[in-house]
Amino acid sequence: MEFLLGNPYSTPVGQCIERATDGGLQSEDWTLNIEICDIINETDEGPKDAMRALKKRLSGNRNYREVMLALTVLETCVKNCGHRFHVHVANRDFIDGVMVKIISPKANPPTIVQDKVLSLIQSWADAFRSSPDLTGVVHIYEELKRKGVEFPMADLDALSPIHTPQRGTPEVDPAMMKYLAPNTSAAGAPKPSQPTPAVTQASNIPSPVTATPEQIARLRSELDIVRGNIKVMSEMLTELVPGKEDGSDLELLQELNRTCRAMQQRVVELISRVSNEEVTEELLHVNDDLNNIFLRYERCIQSKPVSLGQ
Numbered sequence: 349m350e351f352l353l354g355n356p357y358s359t360p361v362g363q364c365i366e367r368a369t370d371g372g373l374q375s376e377d378w379t380l381n382i383e384i385c386d387i388i389n390e391t392d393e394g395p396k397d398a399m400r401a402l403k404k405r406l407s408g409n410r411n412y413r414e415v416m417l418a419l420t421v422l423e424t425c426v427k428n429c430g431h432r433f434h435v436h437v438a439n440r441d442f443i444d445g446v447m448v449k450i451i452s453p454k455a456n457p458p459t460i461v462q463d464k465v466l467s468l469i470q471s472w473a474d475a476f477r478s479s480p481d482l483t484g485v486v487h488i489y490e491e492l493k494r495k496g497v498e499f500p501m502a503d504l505d506a507l508s509p510i511h512t513p514q515r516g517t518p519e520v521d522p523a524m525m526k527y528l529a530p531n532t533s534a535a536g537a538p539k540p541s542q543p544t545p546a547v548t549q550a551s552n553i554p555s556p557v558t559a560t561p562e563q564i565a566r567l568r569s570e571l572d573i574v575r576g577n578i579k580v581m582s583e584m585l586t587e588l589v590p591g592k593e594d595g596s597d598l599e600l601l602q603e604l605n606r607t608c609r610a611m612q613q614r615v616v617e618l619i620s621r622v623s624n625e626e627v628t629e630e631l632l633h634v635n636d637d638l639n640n641i642f643l644r645y646e647r648c649i650q651s652k653p654v655s656l657g658q
Contacts, residue, residue, distance in 0.1 A: 361387040361394050362401035369405045369417040378422050384421060385428040395433040398425065406446050412461050415450065418596070419464050426472065433598060438476050440484030448488065460607050466492075470499045551615055558623050567627065568620075571634055576613050577604055578634075578641050586646050612638045 357366040361384055368380045381490065388394035426437055436442065443648060447469060449455065451462045473489035476482035493499070502578040559567065581604045619631045 356397070356404045356598075358402040359393070361396040361398045361624070362495065363417075365401040365405065365421060366563075367399060368421050369414050371411050371414040371417070373417060374418065380401060381424045382428070383420055387426050388425060388433050390431045391469070395429070395436055398433070399436040401444070403446055406448075406450060410455075412458055415457070415461055416464065419468065423468060434482055436477075438472060438479075438482035438485040443472075443485045443488040450491070458603065460603075460610055463607075463610075465497045466497070484582050559627065564624065564627055568630070571630060574615070574634055575610070575637070577611070578637050579606065580604060581641050581645070585641075585648055588648065605642070607639065608638055612642075 358363050364380055364384045364387065368377050368384060383508065388398050402418055402422055405414060406422075409415050409418075422437070425433055447465055451457055451465045457465075469485060469489050469492070471630055473486045477486050581601065584604070585602050588597070588601075615631055615635050615638070619628060619635065622631070
């Protein structure tokens with residue numbers, strides 16, 4: 349098919365997507381991501397060309413850094429582009445033929461990739477449920493649930509509404525800022541203390557969310573998983589002996605650090621949004637525990653010659 353249609357990366361938007369999902373990037377290139385959205389919105393072939401390039405990057409790719417960057421681009425485009433692009437994303441063939449395959453047992457991706465794919469499928473199913481021509485993702489989502497697939501942090505992504513902002517005010521999703529930047533001191537990493545006007549606006553406007561008892565129960569179950577990760581990370585940091593670190597242990601510790609930082613982004617978002625005081629208090633405690641474990645991790649990095657999290 350590529351022989352007939354040409355290289356997906358040869359189009360203007362395809363070239364941008366290839367650069368924005370290059371595994372050599374230290375962090376997301378948000379300027380490039382928004383440029384991709386502009387091309388999609390302003391050209392006739394933009395949506396189709398963008399999807400071809402994203403499919404190429406996502407399909408069968410075992411370089412999960414590239415996959416995570418591509419998922420970030422995809423998420424950003426869904427939030428910043430309109431119906432013409434949504435039709436391609438919500439298509440059953442794309443969700444089942446590309447997204448679900450990424451997380452298949454045969455592919456066996458890292459937990460952070462699996463969680464991200466499931467979160468996107470769930471958020472799109474919720475957002476597109478009322479649009480008759482966008483329900484392909486809804487059907488796949490419901491099929492996955494019937495098969496017993498558990499969706500992580502089920503209702504957190506619903507707190508970032510999918511919409512098309514007015515021209516000139518692109519939405520940058522702060523929840524994805526650190527997905528690929530475990531070294532938060534990197535020069536190229538986005539700095540939360542200096543958000544763009546669009547980010548400030550997006551974080552201030554939403555009203556509090558009242559969670560149902562079922563949602564609260566599911567959230568608490570997910571928080572138990574976070575606490576479990578914190579406990580394992582704490583035990584590993586306690587047992588590590590400088591100069592005698594096992595490579596597999598360091599790799600697991602690095603993965604835990606990345607996963608917990610990704611979880612914290614969602615926890616922080618919920619703290620300012622959930623109206624239930626008891627749940628908010630739990631979230632604050634978990635956030636404090638996360639900050640403490642990250643502090644221990646950073647101290648561990650500074651005290652060891654090995655490159656944890658680099």
